[in-house]
């Protein structure tokens with residue numbers, strides 16, 4: 001990382017000249033990596049989008065940021081933001097469509113569309129619908145909203161890539177609450193049978209869903225062993241450790257004749273103290289006062305970093 005007197009001079013942008021990332025942060029007491037700094041900025045994007053939209057989901061998107069940053073900015077995804085329909089690209093299916101604020105913010109920061117467009121989230125006529133709409137925005141591989149369908153869509157893409165002799169990797173971004181859907185387990189069964197080693201599911205294990213904690217609503221554990229029994233290779237990582245996530249995604253590419261599940265243990269509402277671990281924030285946006293508190297906390301990581309002008 002390029003630093004001068006503790007300041008991050010420039011954030012690494014491996015995939016696109018159009019990426020838009022924080023210029024500098026001043027580090028106090030600890031080093032914050034460039035991608036951690038980017039994650040902090042994306043969380044602020046999410047709060048600003050939700051405040052403007054006056055509707056949408058807070059807890060899940062705030063908790064998943066490092067997972068998406070690792071995938072899109074960690075040098076593991078083969079993509080071209082300036083040419084989103086490039087035939088040889090890896091493909092990403094966002095199955096839990098309500099994570100759209102995090103997904104859109106990462107796509108914008110990666111250069112798929114202008115940052116200013118983030119403020120149109122959920123507006124009438126916007127390309128940024130509350131749940132992703134494939135025909136409205138390049139970079140979205142599948143429309144989503146009804147939960148549990150993305151893995152089936154990703155299997156279709158993975159199977160097609162193999163039939164076409166392409167080396168593309170297919171990623172399915174999913175979550176723990178989605179595992180309650182029966183279709184997920186049909187897909188898990190099929191992917192194992194087909195030995196789809198070009199398929200990686202990245203599961204946000206934040207332990208909440210819309211109306212409670214996952215183990216109260218529908219116990220999922222032992223999740224790892226369940227997938228393994230269906231012929232998947234399973235990795236578990238700290239969902240906020242970008243290096244761990246990047247390593248797991250790289251590891252997944254080397255697995256032969258098995259699809260891979262990466263379970264990312266995360267904190268819902270990450271870095272906003274009144275949202276963390278609160279399932280009540282699953283589907284709520286912050287009001288103006290709450291957003292201001294959240295932004296203040298995110299800008300400083302609760303005192304761990306200070307802004308340039310302070």
Ligand SMILES: [Mg+2]
Nearest residue numbers: 176177206208
């Ligand atoms: Mg969840």
